[in-house]
Amino acid sequence: MARLFFALLALPLFAAPAYAEFPCDELWGERNAIYDDAGYCFKTARGREAFDNSDCQYDSLEDVPLSARDRQKIAEIQREERRNDCLR
Structure with a gap:
């Protein structure tokens, strides 16, 4: 029990968002890799x-079947893109 208590004390109180340090290009790539893995057909030259x-x-995009976890990751990435004022 004491080991668990001390292990919990070692955890950071506030974890940084997973994508906080990513530049805009990497955020774009991470977000779109999720769509690519799910079978999305990219239309833009960049995609x-x-x-x-x-x-x-x-x-x-509305037809792409995404898990709840993928939707959560995409939402996190989009929040970071907005925070970083990334152009789409």
Whole structure:
């Protein structure tokens, strides 16, 4: 029991957001990698250059099946993009 108590004391009180130190380009890449893994078909030149559309299945972001965890990650990334004033 004492070991658990001391282990908990070693944890930071406030964990930094996972994407807090990422520059805008990396935030964009992380967010879109989630969509790519789920089968999104990129339409922009930037998206097509960065991701392979050969195995894509969904033309609309609304149709891409995402897990709750993926949606949470995307929301975190988007919050950080807004905080960093990243252009889309």
